[in-house]
Structure formats: C-alpha cells, structure tokens
Amino acid sequence: MTLITTNTGMTMKTRDKILLSSLELFNDKGERNITTNHIAAHLAISPGNLYYHFRNKSDIIYEIFQEYEKLVDYYLDIPEDRPITLEDMTFYLESVFDGLWSYRFFHRDLEYLLDSDPRLRQDYREFTNRCLAAINRIFAKLADAGIIQPQPEDLRSAMSLNVWLVITNWMAFLKTAHAAEEPASLSLTELKQGIYQVLTLEVPYLTPEYRERVLALREKYRPTLPEAQGVSGVEA
Amino acid sequence: MTLITTNTGMTMKTRDKILLSSLELFNDKGERNITTNHIAAHLAISPGNLYYHFRNKSDIIYEIFQEYEKLVDYYLDIPEDRPITLEDMTFYLESVFDGLWSYRFFHRDLEYLLDSDPRLRQDYREFTNRCLAAINRIFAKLADAGIIQPQPEDLRSAMSLNVWLVITNWMAFLKTAHAAEEPASLSLTELKQGIYQVLTLEVPYLTPEYRERVLALREKYRPTLPEAQGVSGVEA
C-alpha cells in the first residue's frame, strides 16, 4: 500500500488521494473536462489502480458528494435548546459559503450529475430539503430572537427557498460575470459578497433593535470595487 | 435545396432546421448528451451536410444564444415615455420565464459553454448586464408608479441581482427537486411558480395601495400541490 505524507504529517491511502485529487481537478477544470485517466495521470498512478479503488467515475463523485453533505449537515445543525444570535447567523453563512467553495464543481454540473446517478439524485433531493428546512428554522429562530419580524409560515418558506436559490447560484453568477479566465480572481472576498446578497433578502424584515447591527454586518461583505461585479456601473 | 413545410405553411432551409432541431434536442436531453451526429441523424441528413452549414457545434450554440438574446431583449424593452403598470410587470415576468423555458438548455450548461467559447462569454456578460439594468429600471419605475416603496440605489441594485439569481436558477431547482425523470412533469404551472418566488422578493416593499393587488397576483402563481415542491411538507 503506497502512502503519501500530507502537510499535517499524516499518511494517506491511495483511495483518499484519488478522492482528494479528483475534487481538486473537478473544482479547477470542471468535472466535464476531467476524465478518470486525467485523475490517474495527475496522481502518477495507473488507470487500473484507480479502477481497483472505484468502480467508475460516478462512484468517485458520489463519495465526494457524501463528504460535502456531511460537512454542510454538520454546520447547519441548528441548536434546539437556546436562542440564535447574530454571531450564529454569521457563522452559518460563512460556513455554507466555505462549503460551496470547497465543492464548487458540484453545483456547476449538477443537472448532468443527477441525471447520470439515481442515488445521487435521491440523496441530493433529501439534502436540499434538509437545507431548506434548516434555513426555515434559522428564520424562525431569528424571529424568536427579535432580530427579524415574524412572518407567516408560507412567506417564510418562500423566503427560505429564495435564500437557497441565491446561495447555490452565487458562484455560477460570479464565474459567468467574469470577462476572462482568471482562476485566482475568484477570491474569498468575491465569494463572500454572496453573504451580502443573502443579507439583502433579510433587510426589509429586520427589527428596529437589530437593524443597524445587521446592516453594519452586511456592509462588511459589500462588493468593494465595481470592476468585477458588472452591476454597479451598468448603462442602458 | 431541400425545404420542409412547417405548420404555418412556410418552408424552412436546412440551416434553420439544424438550429431548430438542435435547440429541441439540447432542451430535451441536455447539450452535453447531444452530438453533432445526433442532430444530423435526427434530421436524417448527413454529418457532412451539417458541417457544410456550421463550422462546429459551438457555432450552432452561439447562434441559438443570439436568438435567445434577441427574444429577451425584445421583451425587456422598458418604455421610457410612460409609467409602468402591474400588467407590464406581469408581462415581463411571464415573458422572461417563457424565454427561459424555450432556451432552457442554455443555463444548464452555462459555465462549460462560456469556457468553450470566448465570444459567447463576452456576449453573455453583456446580456447579463442588460438584464440587470432592465430589472433595475423596472424597480425604479414600480417605485415611480407607487407600487413599491422607493429604495436607495445600492439596495435596488442588490435586489435586482437577487431577482436575476432567482430567475436564472429557478429551472435548475425544479429539475433537481424532482425525484425521477418525468420530462412532461416540468409543466408550465411549475415554471410559473418562479414568478411566485420573484414576487416574494417584492412583498416587503409593496405600498399599502397596491399590496393587496400584488398579493392576489402572486397567489395565482402559488405552488398548488406540495408533492413536487419538496419545500412545504418538510420535516426536520
């Protein structure tokens, strides 16, 4: 068994190296552009070796998805026993966008991936529902905490869905809004402007007591330069 | 020159047949799953014939995009000389979602398409900016008409961007929210629930005079059954 040493001093099995490299390559070049042969070549292992560990490409993707799922589920574990704070909300937003970044290839080719793997389709559906439920619960607890005004259930559900749509589509928007290929330019700063967009959804519902604090928080994520955005300086 | 007869009694050149069939196949099966050979076979013409009319697959896609662009630009032509009405807004929303439906393959593989064709990337970027500007202008005129409360420019921009994100991601959400492959199940009704989501964004900004009318309009697009949605009946 070949082991490599990571920067943490831990050793890693070939199987894990495949998962790690696949994720890295998928994120960088897009799942569509990365074949199993590419992955093997990148790791300097043989195709046969790769196929010893995974039956096919779908299985690799499925396992990466399960990691992603686990990560998000872990972060979106809303406490039942105590009220929610602004710091909690910030943490949720930051975590979700970090996860989105780490597994950004996934949403890019989502429809194709779901079409090719029924397991994934089923799991992703349930994953979406859990996320929507979590967002819903966060809204409910934000209202309990007096941060936003309480809203009827159906409005809250529709709002949650909008939050989900903004979050999952933000990365794609950034990528398509860029003029050329500047991989490094998709920075953390730009990513976090997604938080600005999400908080924009909350603005009209803020209570007078918290309004200024949330607006100040939102301000921290405001797009700084008009260059990359393409929204601000737009002409008819 | 081979001509076919359409249901309008008009004749169509091979070139146009290729564009039409490509769009149909892309929408049905996804661009990724449709090769130039598939398109030729579907039309019962030879690959050589197809390549006589188009240099490559990218050129076909690029021309389809230009049709899409033209259509949306046509519908999003905001009148300068008169105030906007609720009927106008409904028309804009219906038109945009109809366009989204007719060219739905496009947003599905957007990132890959833009990566493969610099022309398309550039044009799409400008298209996005025009759409965002149009949404922005609609909001401004809705405020002028006393339908929504006026908002500062930066909030309006952020709201416009959120509207854009919801609109462009709605179809993808529907597709991924479905359990199995039921092509016919993606009905007009479900599509138009996207309008419900967009109007949800406007709800908190409605003026008292128009509030009830817009809420009633929104109600017409509300998801009727909880089955396909996956949002309503969600449990923690």
Added chain:
DNA sequence: GACTGCCTAGAGTATATACTCTAATAATAG
C-alpha cells in the same frame, strides 16, 4: 447542353473516454 454555385451523402479519421484484463509486486497472517 454545358457551366456554375449551392447543397448533400456517406465513408472515413484522429483523438478521447471510460473502463478491462493480466500479470506482477507488496503487505500481512499464520
């Protein structure tokens, strides 16, 4: 009827993709 310009068929091709198969090498258990 011959010439010309558009259009079409259909065989063919270079490359890529996902994956298989066999044999050999390490690791581990007894």
Added chain:
DNA sequence: CTATTATTAGAGTATATACTCTAGGCAGTC
C-alpha cells in the same frame, strides 16, 4: 518462510465524438 490477500502497473479495447474529404446531384443561366 509460505500462503493469501491487497495493491499496482500498464497494455489494451470498444465505443463515441467532432469533424474532414471526396464525389456527386440539382437548379438556374447562357
């Protein structure tokens, strides 16, 4: 040490994909 199991290399393959090339048909024109 030996038997077994786990891992790996690397050549190979069936199929697909995007596209090319040559030959020819068909319509109009003189």
